Amino acid sequence: MxxxxxxxxxxxxxxxxxxxxxxxxxxxxxxxxxxxxxxxxxxxxxxxxxxxxxxxxxxxxxxxxxxxxxxxxxxxxxxxxxxxxxxQLANKYSIKERAIGTMTRVMVEEHLYWAGVMWRFAFGGKDTFQKVLRGEKSFIQWLIFRLIAPQMRSSAWSQGVGRHNETEIKAIMLNDLRAISTVLGQNKFLLGEEPCEDDCSVFAGLASAVFSTNSPLEKELNDELSNLKEYCYRMKDLLWPDWESHMNKLKQN
Known part of the structure; x- marks a missing residue:
């Protein structure tokens, strides 16, 4: 192959x-x-x-x-x-700003990601089969979830974040999102007026929480963390104008 x-x-x-x-x-x-x-x-x-x-x-x-x-x-x-x-898109920013971008990316990919894994495959996935019965998910989606979930939970356990309970996982996610929100501030993008490589990581890491219908932090994203939600929609509008049509095509396939 x-x-x-x-x-x-x-x-x-x-x-x-x-x-x-x-x-x-x-x-x-x-x-x-x-x-x-x-x-x-x-x-x-x-x-x-x-x-x-x-x-x-x-x-x-x-x-x-x-x-x-x-x-x-x-x-x-x-x-x-x-x-x-x-x-090298980040070169327009200072060395210190690029360092902040790197640290934010690493937090998203190596910490927030694992909390998201636990929410998706342990706590937030509890009602997956009920969604199948209501016609909101296909049986194939449920089957894939059942096959993948144990492996993902095992990986999260080995990494360390998977050893925490649901309340602790939500606290981890909230603290990470508050840190990202502080870094973003009033910027259009992570470090300033133009997106860079680290924006791709941050957007991708936040997308599930922002666009999912069962996000555990929906209230906070509509309130104190609203700049993160606005940021994700800004990235989506800029780089994924075909987001909805892309999703429809995937569903048809």
Whole structure:
């Protein structure tokens, strides 16, 4: 399979391999796939999407094929493409601002992400089968959830965040979102008036909480954290004008 993509990727486009579908509100259930496609849209790097062969090197999704090479890990990919295409978007900001962007991204991907895993696959997923009975989810979606959930909870336990209870998980999420909200302040984007690479990570990490119908922090996102909600809609409008049509196409498929 990888040999096929090696040849196809020599045609000048980045091939983005990722997990798509199985989400009612997002183009992909993976924040890292959403991060990478958002980055490709932001930088206008030519790409095409492969939704079938989504597990790549290191057993990770997303991964890319480009010029006969395969590369995994969304951050390694972003840094590789930034060098390859000369797209260092954060260079317009100061060294200190870029450091703040890096720390915010790491918090989103290495801390908030795991709290989100627990909410989705442990606490927030309790009523998944009831949604099937009400016709709000397909049986296939429920089956995938049942197959994936134990593995995700096990990974979260090994990481450490998965050892906390529901109240503690919600507190972790709220504290992280408050920190991001403080960094964002009145900025249009994370560091200022223009988006950079770290915006792709932050947007992708927040998207599930902002756009999901069962977000545990819906009240806070409409109140003290409203700048995060406005930020996500701003990123969506800028880079995903086809969000709704994209979602409809996924549902039809």
């Amino acid at each position: 990888k040999a096929k993509w090696r040849e196809q990727s020599k045609q000048g486009k980045v091939i983005l391999h990722g997990m798509y579908g199985n989400s009612d509100v997002l183009p992909t259930p993976s924040p890292f796939v959403l991060k990478l496609e958002t980055y490709l849209r932001l930088t206008k790097i030519p790409y095409e999407v492969d939704k079938v062969d989504f597990w790549g090197p290191k057993g990770k999704t997303p991964w890319i094929s480009y010029e006969g090479e395969h590369l995994a890990d969304s951050q390694f990919i972003t840094e590789f493409l930034s060098r390859k295409f000369g797209k």
